[in-house]
Amino acid sequence: MRKIAIDIMGGDNAPAEILAGALSFAKDNPEVKLYLVGLEENFKDIDIPSNCEKVITNDFLPMDIKPTEAVRRRNSTMYLSCKLVKDGIADGVVSAGNTGALLACATFVVGRIKGIDRPTLAVPIPSSNGFCVMADAGANIDVKPSNLLQFGIMAVEYAKILGKENPKIGLLNVGTEDNKGTEREKEAFAMLKNVFKDQFIGNIEGNDINTGKVDVVIADGFAGNVAMKTMEGVAKLITGLIKNETKKNIVSILGALLMKPVFNKLKEKVDPRKYGGTFFIGVKGVVVKAHGNSDRIAIYNALKVASKGIEEELPEKIRGAIENVWNSRNSRN
């Protein structure tokens, strides 16, 4: 039986939407057990289904909490949710709370997989052949070349779980030539080539992310985060321009009506929320970060993501992949 802890007090819409999403997911997935980690008052007059269990505490983290403080508040709903994974009671955790706080709790409470220095936020991004996985998407903004290599190893396993058989890997850079970037990118390039051989297709630029040229995009968290959010902004700019221009003319309005199925399909394909939540990969358990403003549907989807990660044994696969890289290095030395 898969077991997931959910932080009822994490997120802008906590507790009501978080609880509603959790209860709805529990109803549809009787084979999954949920630990609802919240305050006593969250559960007043609420019927708890048989596959859910309340875990009551008296503290929760505000959305602007500092990571360093988050790991000290051991009675918070987020900390306790992670502790359930650490103690082997739950297999995974979902929280819509502060990103840095969840990363800190994932790293220091759940614990890192041996060989991983920095867990990563890996995000599926829409692309012309479906999606690619970008890591890091903003959890680590100041990284070393070895971190970039590890992001690659982790993102490849994630991409495989999502259905890419032999993922092609690119390093996000300011040009496609081999010697582009800062010293960091140059060193990471050599390491990636050494480990992934031809699976690593080399440096890619921002305009290659969505073309299907690669299945995995390796980036430092600063550039990765900027790229991911820029996509969101451009998509909004374009749809906004289309709407404004369409309104000016009755013929265009008619055209837009006829094209409605096309626009709906587009919306579905580029909606970054369709995956519901994103994994913090590299820790000894499944940790899913749901968007801060998640509603009940987003929480439902994030729980689905966590459940899938547990089913597919994502942490075990990462552990195996990292071990393989280390073993093949040592056998060469």
Next chain:
Amino acid sequence: MRKIAIDIMGGDNAPAEILAGALSFAKDNPEVKLYLVGLEENFKDIDIPSNCEKVITNDFLPMDIKPTEAVRRRNSTMYLSCKLVKDGIADGVVSAGNTGALLACATFVVGRIKGIDRPTLAVPIPSSNGFCVMADAGANIDVKPSNLLQFGIMAVEYAKILGKENPKIGLLNVGTEDNKGTEREKEAFAMLKNVFKDQFIGNIEGNDINTGKVDVVIADGFAGNVAMKTMEGVAKLITGLIKNETKKNIVSILGALLMKPVFNKLKEKVDPRKYGGTFFIGVKGVVVKAHGNSDRIAIYNALKVASKGIEEELPEKIRGAIENVWNSRNSRN
């Protein structure tokens, strides 16, 4: 009379398209003098208009030239074009050659404005209220906080020339809170606040670039380049998806026909090439980088950009702005 040197051998489509664009611009702008810097053979059987002058040399830089080599090849068409500005013969230069090489020639041949450590590539980016200026867009990938401040001072003057009266400034970061980013961003934040006061609205994220929230986006060249190119990629993904989905259904095809004026307007608004070329700002002359794959129309537009920069005295305005900042600092000490 405005005088512009053009590097006939720079760019993927050199020399034919470069020369064609230059001659066409010269014909339409008799009040501008062009120095056509090329090889003897470029001008065979070509009628040179009276407002053009040939400058013949025997070397040119390949597109994959290293910047360090570019500044040593003093007979190249690019080097000589910059030298004409340095010597006061031309007011500006246009090249579609290698970006790093042109930056090196701009910096070391044309020469930096006093107080500017690193010239910047400043690019107008489509946004919902017209455009914003992003600096740096890829010329400087490893920068210090003081460079970011200087990019801001330069980009503000450029935005003013493009019509923004009192440009609002944002620092590209991974969150909007004041303390976000690496030490570099934190230090730059304090410097920008100190110089620009309320004109500096603080940190912005990738999804704020195109919303009209700011008129100037300050970025390190790595993240700035990634953001700019990501925009291009997403725009292509979205238009590609619309086209593919439309084709599947006769009703959608009809709808698309009715919406054609809307799509044309969209294309016009988000086309990054509409500004033709981008300035390297911070040097003692107008230096315009045209896209490597520029055709004659792009070169025509790049010459228009250069002409505008000369007319508006962009280098003098940058010099004045930098002096103001230094003077107000000294008067406080």
